[in-house]
Amino acid sequence: MTATAPLPRATARPAPRDALRAALEHITGALYVTDDDAALARAARSTVPEGTRPALIVRPSTRDEVVAIVCAVAAQGGTVYPVSGGRNWGYSDACAPEDGAVLVDLSRMSRIVEVNASLAYAVIEPGVTQGALAAHLRAHDVPLRMDATGAGPDASICGNVLERGIGYGAYGDRGAHVGALEVVLADGSVLETGVAAYGGARATHVRDAAIGPSLDGLFTQSGWGIVTRLTIWLQPEPRHTSYLFLELREPRSIGRLLAALRDLRLHGVLPGVVHVYNEMRLLGGVMRRPVMADDGTPLARDVAMEAGYGALTERLLARHRLPAWTGSAVITGASRAEVAAKRRAIKRRLSRLGVRTTVVSDSVVATGARLRAMLPSWRLFDPFRATWDRMMLGVRLLRGESSVQSLYGAGWRARTSDASGARDPIESGAGITWVAPLLPADAECANEVNEIARTVLHAHGFEHQVTFTLVTERAATAVVSICFDRADAIECARAAACHDALVRAFLDRGYVPYRGGHRAREMARAAAPVYWNALDRVRIAIDPDGVISRGR
Amino acid sequence: MLMSAARLRRAVARRLLRAAESRLPASLVRPRYLQHIRLGARDLEGTVFKLASTPEEREGAFRLVHDSYTRKGLLDSAPTGLKVTPYDVMPSTAIFIAMRGGAVVGTLSLIEDGPLGLPMDDVFPHETERVRRRGGRLAELSAYAIDPSVRGRATSLMLYNLMFRWVWWHRYTQDIVIAVHPRVTRFYEVVLLFDRLHARASYHRFHNAPAEALHLNLRGIWPRFEKLYARKSGGLPDAPRGDALNLSDFFGYREFAEIQLPAQPEHGEPTLPPAWRDDEIERFVRTRRHHFSGLDAETRRLLREAHPSLTGMLADPPRPERERRAAAEASERRASGTPPYLLDTLPTT
Numbered sequence: 001m002t003a004t005a006p007l008p009r010a011t012a013r014p015a016p017r018d019a020l021r022a023a024l025e026h027i028t029g030a031l032y033v034t035d036d037d038a039a040l041a042r043a044a045r046s047t048v049p050e051g052t053r054p055a056l057i058v059r060p061s062t063r064d065e066v067v068a069i070v071c072a073v074a075a076q077g078g079t080v081y082p083v084s085g086g087r088n089w090g091y092s093d094a095c096a097p098e099d100g101a102v103l104v105d106l107s108r109m110s111r112i113v114e115v116n117a118s119l120a121y122a123v124i125e126p127g128v129t130q131g132a133l134a135a136h137l138r139a140h141d142v143p144l145r146m147d148a149t150g151a152g153p154d155a156s157i158c159g160n161v162l163e164r165g166i167g168y169g170a171y172g173d174r175g176a177h178v179g180a181l182e183v184v185l186a187d188g189s190v191l192e193t194g195v196a197a198y199g200g201a202r203a204t205h206v207r208d209a210a211i212g213p214s215l216d217g218l219f220t221q222s223g224w225g226i227v228t229r230l231t232i233w234l235q236p237e238p239r240h241t242s243y244l245f246l247e248l249r250e251p252r253s254i255g256r257l258l259a260a261l262r263d264l265r266l267h268g269v270l271p272g273v274v275h276v277y278n279e280m281r282l283l284g285g286v287m288r289r290p291v292m293a294d295d296g297t298p299l300a301r302d303v304a305m306e307a308g309y310g311a312l313t314e315r316l317l318a319r320h321r322l323p324a325w326t327g328s329a330v331i332t333g334a335s336r337a338e339v340a341a342k343r344r345a346i347k348r349r350l351s352r353l354g355v356r357t358t359v360v361s362d363s364v365v366a367t368g369a370r371l372r373a374m375l376p377s378w379r380l381f382d383p384f385r386a387t388w389d390r391m392m393l394g395v396r397l398l399r400g401e402s403s404v405q406s407l408y409g410a411g412w413r414a415r416t417s418d419a420s421g422a423r424d425p426i427e428s429g430a431g432i433t434w435v436a437p438l439l440p441a442d443a444e445c446a447n448e449v450n451e452i453a454r455t456v457l458h459a460h461g462f463e464h465q466v467t468f469t470l471v472t473e474r475a476a477t478a479v480v481s482i483c484f485d486r487a488d489a490i491e492c493a494r495a496a497a498c499h500d501a502l503v504r505a506f507l508d509r510g511y512v513p514y515r516g517g518h519r520a521r522e523m524a525r526a527a528a529p530v531y532w533n534a535l536d537r538v539r540i541a542i543d544p545d546g547v548i549s550r551g552r
Numbered sequence: 553m554l555m556s557a558a559r560l561r562r563a564v565a566r567r568l569l570r571a572a573e574s575r576l577p578a579s580l581v582r583p584r585y586l587q588h589i590r591l592g593a594r595d596l597e598g599t600v601f602k603l604a605s606t607p608e609e610r611e612g613a614f615r616l617v618h619d620s621y622t623r624k625g626l627l628d629s630a631p632t633g634l635k636v637t638p639y640d641v642m643p644s645t646a647i648f649i650a651m652r653g654g655a656v657v658g659t660l661s662l663i664e665d666g667p668l669g670l671p672m673d674d675v676f677p678h679e680t681e682r683v684r685r686r687g688g689r690l691a692e693l694s695a696y697a698i699d700p701s702v703r704g705r706a707t708s709l710m711l712y713n714l715m716f717r718w719v720w721w722h723r724y725t726q727d728i729v730i731a732v733h734p735r736v737t738r739f740y741e742v743v744l745l746f747d748r749l750h751a752r753a754s755y756h757r758f759h760n761a762p763a764e765a766l767h768l769n770l771r772g773i774w775p776r777f778e779k780l781y782a783r784k785s786g787g788l789p790d791a792p793r794g795d796a797l798n799l800s801d802f803f804g805y806r807e808f809a810e811i812q813l814p815a816q817p818e819h820g821e822p823t824l825p826p827a828w829r830d831d832e833i834e835r836f837v838r839t840r841r842h843h844f845s846g847l848d849a850e851t852r853r854l855l856r857e858a859h860p861s862l863t864g865m866l867a868d869p870p871r872p873e874r875e876r877r878a879a880a881e882a883s884e885r886r887a888s889g890t891p892p893y894l895l896d897t898l899p900t901t
Contacts, residue, residue, distance in 0.1 A: 287820035291724050295772025311782070312774055315805050382815075408819045415724030416689060418822050428821070487687065 017055060020102070023072040024058045032059040032108070043086070043103055045426050046093040047410065048433045048517050049484070049496040054081065054096060054103035061108040063184065063228040070226065070547060071188040073102050079550035080104045082226040084126040084159030087151055089407065089425055090434040090481075091163065092517035097551035107156070109228065114205075117142050120234045121205050123180070126158035126227060130402035133157060137234075144234040147171040148402040154424075155402070158230055162220050164515055166471055168397045169330055170235050172273030173471050177233040179208035181216055183225035186543035191215075191225065205231040221515065223549025224542055235400075238332035240339045243365070243395050244270075244346060247356045251278075251301075251324040254450050255443030256353050258468055258476060261327075262441035264349060265473045269331075269342045274470040276327035278450075279317050281465040284409035284483060286320050286390075289463075291415065296461040321387065323356075328394040331359065358391075365395055409465065412483040413491070431484035433495060435502040435520065437511035441476040445511075452505050453480045460498035477514050518552065570738075578742045582780070585742050589799075595706040599657070601714045602812040604647040605826035607836060612656030613647050613695070614640065620697035626758040635695070636843040638851050639663045639671055641833060643858055646723075646825040647695075648714045650707045657699040658707040662715060664723070665690040667854050672731050674757070676765040679749040680729060683767055688726030691719070709802075712744065714811055716803040719770065721816060722823040726771055731755065731763040740766050743799070745776055777803070830861040837865055 017035070024033045034040075035056045044053035055078070060066050073080050081101040086094030094103065110127035115136065122133060122144075131153025133146050147167035149160055164175040171177045180196035195201045195210040208216055219225050248257055257276065264270045280299070290312070293299055299313045331346070333339035343359050350357055360368070372388050375381045397403050407425055414430035425432060435453075439445040446468060454464040457480070465481040480502060484495035496519075503513060503523045512527070513520050525532045573581050604610045614634035621627035621635060639645055644666060650658030663670060665684065670692040672680050684690055693715070698708055719725035729749075732740060740746040749765040781799040814823055828836070837844055844866065847855070852866045 285819060287721075287816070288724055288822075290720055290774070291726050291770050292720055292774040292777075293772060294726070294770075295775075297772070309774065311778065312804070411819065411821065415822065418824065 020072065020076045020078060021056060023076075024056065024069060024102070027065050027068045027072065028058055028060050032061075033057070043094055046095050047089050047425050047431055047486075048092055048095075048519075049431065049492040049499075050519075051093065051095045052097065052099045052101075055100045057103045057105055059105045059108050063109075063182065063190065066104065066106075066109075066184045066226050066228055067188050067190065069102070069104060070184055070186060074186065074188070074545065074547040077545075078102055079546055079548070080226070081549055081552075082106060082126075082223060084162075085129060085154065085156030086159075087155045087424075088159065088163060089151065089410065090432040090517075091515060091520075093426070095518075096549065097518045101550065104226065106158075106226070106228070112136050113229065115140070115142055115144070115234075116205065117144060119206055120144055120236055121231050122146075122234055123205060123229060123231050124157060125229055126156055128157055129154050130157055130160075134401060143237045145169065145237050145400040146232075146234055147174060147177070148397055148400045149174075150397065150403060150407065152407060153402040157232060158227060161230065161232065162227060164220055166273060166469055166477070167400075168273055168275065168328075169400055170272035170332070171233065174232075175220055178230050179206075179216065179233075180204050180229075180231040181219055181227050182229035183219055183227050185225050186545065186547035190228075193219070196231075206233075218538065218542075221521075222539075223552045224539055225548060240333050240336055240362075241399075242331045242339050242343060242359050242361045243391075243398050244327075244329045244331055244343075245358045245360075245391060245394060246276075246325075246327040246329075246350060247323040247358075248325040248327075248354065249323050249356075250354060252447070253353060254278075254325055254468060255445075255447035257325060257327070257350075257355060258441055258446040258470065259443040260349050260353060260355075261329075261470050262473065262476075264346060265470060269345050270329050271332050272330055274327060274329040276325050276468045276470075278464065278466050279322045279324050279326075280463045281409055281467055281481060282322050282326055283316060283320060284412035284463070284465055284481070286408070287316070288411060288415050289413050289483075290316075298458045298461055298463045300458065300464060321383075328398060330398040360391070360395070365392075409481060410483060412463070412465075412481075413485040414483075414487075416485065416487045429486050431486040431492060431495060433482045433484075433499050433517065435480045435482070435499060435506065436477050436513050436515050437480075437506040438475060438477050438514045439511055441470055441474055446476065446478075448509065449478045449506070449511055452509065452511075453478065453502065456498065456502045456505050457482070460494055460501065462495070462498055471514075478511075521552070570735075574738060581738070582742050585739065589709065589743070591706040591709060591802075596710065596808070596810045599650055599652045599702070599705075599707065599710070599810055600812055601648065601650050601710050601808075601810055603714075603718075603814070603825050604649045604656075604659075607832050609649055609651070609656060610640075610647060610836075612651075613649050613659035613661075613697075616656050616659050616699060617695045617697040620699075621758070626755075626761050630842065632840050632842055634840065634843070636840060637671065638844070638847060638855055639668060640695070641828065641836070641855070641859070642666065642668060643824060643827060646715075646718055648711050648718070650702070650711060652702060655699075657702045658711050659695060659697050660693065660708075660711045660715060661695040662718065662723075662725075662728075663692045663694055664725075665692075668851065670729065672729055672765065675731065675753045675755055675763060676729075676749065676751050679751045679765045679767075682749070683727050683729055686727065688771075689724060690727045690729070691723070691725050693728055693730040710808075710810070713803055713808075714813070717811065717813060720804075722813065724822055726769070728768040728770065730766050730768075732766060734762055734764045737764050737766065740768075744768065745773060745780075774800075774804075828859065830859070833859045834861050834865070837862055 021033060021035060039057060040053055043057055044051045058069055060069055070080060079101045081096035082104045083094045084106050106126040108127055109125040111125045112128055112133060113123040115122045130148055137144055137146060147169045149165050149167045151160060161174045161178050166172055167174055179194050181193040183191045185191055193215045194208045196204045198210060219227055261274050293309050293312060297309055299309050301310060301313050331339055331342050333342060347357050368388060393403060410425040410430040410432040411428050414428050417429040437449060439449050453466050457464050462482055467479045468476055470476045482495050482498050484491045486492060503520050507527045513524060604613050614636050618630060618633055618635040622629050644664035646662045648660045649656045670680055671694055672692050746766040746768045749767050751765045753763055754760040755763045777800040817823055849868055856863050856866050
């Protein structure tokens with residue numbers, strides 16, 4: 001046998017991804033770094049029509065690990081994309097703007113660092129979820145209330161705050177109730193914002209800015225730094241609470257209703273955020289869209305009459321007892337008399353518009369819950385049970401108990417999977433993308449926004465599903481839902497086209513989105529070039545190589 | 553016995569009428585079909601329409617199908633007196649039944665497409681594949697049987713009603729296929745709006761009975777139902793003169809105390825049919841081995857996957873010695889690291 005020299009081995013220099021992987025494993029341990037195909041494919045799934053695939057996923061547990069990760073990725077010329085819980089549903093989820101980023105999943109950083117009961121704040125890490133903080137407050141008998149959103153108990157508070165999410169209570173404008181951000185920057189330095197910048201400052205957790213300009217806003221909806229800690233202000237448990245539910249039968253009166261609610265907020269009668277849902281939005285929360293009406297025609301009371309769906313829509317809405325508009329808000333006071341006076345003022349103002357109001361106090365809720373538990377399971381009581389349960393969903397949110405209520409509607413067109421989408425719409429194949437224009441809280445604008453939404457949605461074959469939210473005393477937002485079936489490629493394309501058409505139509509009429517996915521941000525950028533150019537210059541100063549959230 | 557002249561004339565006339573009807577557009581024939589569809593309050597008295605959920609109800613349905621098919625000469629009598637297939641015990645198969653006086657007097661099954669495929673794949677593989685390619689939920693209607701004692705009492709119409717409610721509000725089924733005797737094709741086409749898949753075949757499993765493949769596309773069917781049926785006078789369930797049904801109302805909205813479907817999940821998530829309990833399926837398969845003995849390995853695997861408690865009973869049989877030795881050798885080769893394609897070419901000395 002002829003002896004042959006062995007072939008020279010390939011050069012041992014690892015590919016950059018392998019080198020990066022090794023570096024990250026060194027930082028967090030191999031258990032918390034993955035480039036497993038299934039995990040990456042899972043991270044690439046999105047409720048919006050298009051997702052992106054990361055190159056690696058790393059799960060740090062401390063700020064120092066985050067710093068080391070940023071430095072390691074920067075050294076390789078890569079980019080990181082931080083996600084707190086990855087549940088930015090309907091707004092690009094956990095997906096970076098581009099493929100190939102290192103996804104920094106901060107969910108292991110889930111420490112509640114401090115809760116101060118007298119000054120009413122909590123210092124939390126990004127992995128702290130709504131459910132975890134609420135449970136902590138309950139377990140330690142802290143008389144503070146966390147504002148909750150409809151994203152569910154597993155959603156990160158920090159992630160939602162940094163995306164300027166909106167809750168349900170008096171502190172529902174969440175971005176306005178945080179401070180002392182601890183941010184890891186692209187060069188690996190750690191920045192503390194506001195009063196916290198002055199090491200040992202006494203007012204660190206109670207005010208968002210000290211002398212000089214405030215930087216907090218730079219790290220919301222930007223991803224220009226990785227926020228590893230922040231302070232969230234909590235609301236003391238009110239002495240007396242009642243819950244307001246309102247129903248409006250006239251579909252075209254949303255403008256007048258919003259204006260009336262604005263007046264009530266401006267005069268301090270309503271203390272917090274008010275949400276008003278239209279009938280199709282709520283219908284999506286209680287059932288899936290009937291297949292028998294699947295021919296590209298939207299379900300609606302009016303426009304689809306000639307297509308034969310008018311009667312069907314009427315029947316469905318009647319079956320679930322849904323009026324044209326349904327709203328909820330909380331009423332609080334230091335005494336029963338104060339709450340009663342506010343209730344009278346609300347009824348007086350809204351009854352003029354034909355709004356039916358129901359106000360239930362905490363004690364009624366407690367009694368009702370006992371009665372509900374005692375009811376036999378006869379069909380006779382089904383309507384009562386359904387109405388009560390729906391009301392309780394609202395009560396829980398208004399009380400600051402996180403709920404997945406807003407997500408129920410995401411499954412409206414997802415009918416091909418048996419998986420439950422109650423806590424994660426991605427699992428059930430649900431497709432949802434939201435367009436959320438800001439508007440002044442006046443009747444004319446609300447009517448116009450509602451009409452734009454209706455026209456564009458119907459033109460693209462989607463139902464008119466919208467929620468109006470009075471975020472502050474003066475400003476409202478309309479959250480327009482585009483629900484689609486992710487398993488249906490044609491419907492996905494239609495949803496993407498509808499999203500763009502809606503954003504464009506709103507921008508053309510002066511309604512700028514308050515939030516959006518990557519696509520909406522690109523469109524907003526084109527509408528305000530001077531502003532975005534200035535932002536680009538700031539960004540280059542902070543992160544010239546685009547190490548964090550490149551492309552965002 | 554010789555047929556009287558009058559009866560012969562009637563039979564010939566019926567045949568001629570049927571032949572003529574099959575060539576006429578559905579819209580012309582529909583009124584005649586609808587004339588015969590009636591439902592009075594008394595038709596439903598004492599009957600409950602539901603999904604089979606207990607072993608007794610399921611067996612009642614299997615027995616009814618067996619008796620009906622053997623009576624029609626479609627099937628040889630089975631020693632168990634039941635007609636059971638692996639599809640019948642899959643978790644997504646819904647068995648609709650009509651119960652009267654504690655007995656199953658009508659049944660119809662809806663078999664969802666899955667890893668096992670559909671029963672129709674055997675005879676109409678191209679047609680089912682064509683429908684399957686559209687995507688979405690596909691199911692086959694099968695195992696329809698009515699007890700002779702309730703024939704003509706609208707039992708079958710109510711079973712279809714139950715089925716429509718199930719697919720519309722619980723399963724979100726998008727396509728339904730069915731193989732029917734060509735004699736009844738026209739009913740499905742004219743009344744229930746099925747389309748022909750233009751395929752006829754002999755059903756070898758049913759003594760080569762002729763069968764025709766039909767398809768119902770449920771997407772956007774509502775306007776067709778409304779257009780055709782919404783204007784018909786409806787009088788359910790108290791129609792004194794047995795008015796023709798308003799079928800869109802009948803299938804879509806009308807509440808019937810006699811129909812018992814599970815409550816819809818809170819947020820409209822798809823509902824699965826009542827599940828077999830582990831002990832139920834185990835007992836059923838153990839006592840009805842006859843129906844599960846000749847299954848191929850893949851079907852057995854899928855059944856085990858659907859019902860893990862059957863793992864022992866539906867285990868793969870021991871492999872023949874030669875096959876076993878080959879498998880052992882292959883495993884040895886894998887362990888030694890020698891690529892199998894080299895084994896034959898390597899010198900043995």
